Amino acid sequence: MPQMQAFHKRIFFEDVKNYFLCNIETTDYGEQLKAVALIFFCLLFFGFVILAIILAALFAPHILKMPSFQFLIIFPLAMAIMGLCLLRAGQLQLLLKITIPIIVITCLVALISKSSTASAPYFITTIFYMLIGLTWISLFGRRQDVIYIAAVFMVSLVAYNIWVREFLDPLMQKVAMHAIIFGILSILLLTTLAYLYATVRDQSLARMRDEMAKKNELNERINHLLEGRAREVQEISGKFKLMNSELSQAMDSFDLVMEKSNEYGRETEEVVKAMLGKTREGADAMKSVVSTVDAIGNANYQLNEIVEIFRTIISKTSIINEIVFETKVLSFNAAIEAARAGKGGSGFAVVAEEVGQLAKKSGDAADEISSMLEESRNKVAAIVENIQKQSLVAHDISNASLEKFTDIAEKISYFCEKIEQVKNATLAEERVVKGHFKAMQS
Structure with a gap:
């Protein structure tokens, strides 16, 4: 486990250093996909926040003053900062365990509220967290996890649209429809990228495991040779001592x-x-x-x-x-x-x-x-x-x-x-x- 945390921590620092600085000139397609995914995640995050503010300012200026909308802006930022800190500390599993329950709780709150003023922000927040969770899972999870989470997100969006639609006014219904379309397209794109990246990454990990196995075998041979050489050195040292005497x-x-x-x-x-x-x-x-x-x-x-x-x-x-x-x-x-x-x-x-x-x-x-x-x-x-x-x-x-x-x-x-x-x-x-x-x- 500590080795895996150190491995993910090393991956995070390399991602921030190499790919956030647009240093994606590499022949490894897995690394290129990971760089694209990280850049896409950042653009998606800031684009989603800016889009939410613009839509709210154009169609419903009164939403900007609502605590729920402020929650929509402040809470994702806080969660993103916390996620980056956990990711930097190498706590990837803890990050995934926190992200998925937050998404589920947000969906349940939006469903239970059955209120136009409360459902819309929660609905948009749910889409946002789905994208964040899918991005993190696509970067560090398995292909099965990516497909599973993507399916859950798609079902959640459809179910949310069916159950909450009757409580929304026409304007919010249009906003929700656009958000659903945007979320579905984002999920499909992220799923495709994540699946491709996970495939290449698994191959890279397989090669890495093979290389590590070969290196371990080589290290064992080297250790065996070193032990033999150490014994020979000890024997030679003993002979030298005897010769010295x-x-x-x-x-x-x-x-x-x-x-x-x-x-x-x-x-x-x-x-x-x-x-x-x-x-x-x-x-x-x-x-x-x-x-x-x-x-x-x-x-x-x-x-x-x-x-x-x-x-x-x-x-x-x-x-x-x-x-x-x-x-x-x-x-x-x-x-x-x-x-x-x-x-x-x-x-x-x-x-x-x-x-x-x-x-x-x-x-x-x-x-x-x-x-x-x-x-x-x-x-x-x-x-x-x-x-x-x-x-x-x-x-x-x-x-x-x-x-x-x-x-x-x-x-x-x-x-x-x-x-x-x-x-x-x-x-x-x-x-x-x-x-x-x-x-x-x-």
Whole structure:
């Protein structure tokens, strides 16, 4: 019921807005008929009031002063205003329930009065209310109601004309006859328009009901889909919450791993730096070894010079041996000459013998010195040769070790750079992962 009242209220406002403002350019014939009916109702209402005043002024001026005629003018206006208010409020059924009893009561009052002065205004008022009721019913009632009310109105007009005619004077009889003709024509026209409009309106309502049914079905499907989507959204939300929890745990684990990684990175960096320091110390030590080996090479060169001195001494010793040999030869010759001289050369023979013994001792000493020098030279030469070999080997080993230590130091430096790059990349990746995690949480 509230939906129907809202529907009629909406129809009334659309009618007033669209059709009273002559906005009837539409392709819907039902709407066009309704606009024509509303305009006709307004014209009929004001035309009927003006016609009643003109007829009364021309044929019976004294009627204008009659309370019944004033009732004829004032009461329909009041009822029309009340009807419009009820129609605006959406109280269509209440409007119809009020209108029909007023029409019936007016007809009964006109029949019961049986007075010329009272019957004519009531008779005209009855026609007026018939037109109002038929117009309202034609706009908002059913086709059966329109036909039924139109038949009742026609019978009422005929019966009223038959029963009240004998109480009217000739002038009022003419007025009543014209009113009856006017009312019958109006009823026929309104009935035709109302029937056509009701037919089109029922078709429109049927289409509207079908569309509403389709819309309701579509709404049900949409609601069903929305419920399904809502469940899916809830499931997805639950999965997101679970994922968020897992991501939180993963982030905690990731933070722990990153902390351990940073700690291990720092420890590795410290160890590598210590290794680099030790390697550099080893390289410095190897440089010292190379310097020592070079010093040993210089000492070996000096030993070679000593060997050369030994050779020189040995050569000099050979000269001494030659001198000793010559001395021996001279001593031997002197002994021969002393023997030839006899007793006069005995002293010279002693001297020659002593010189020979001295030469022998000198030769023996020279031979001993020469053998000792030769032995020393051989030992020193062997030592020099051994030192030279060991020096060459040590020099090669030192150079190779120095190259290895230098290469190791370079690789450790490169490894330190890579560790620093990995550390920076790990910190950047940690910031990126935390940023993505915060974005997913928001």
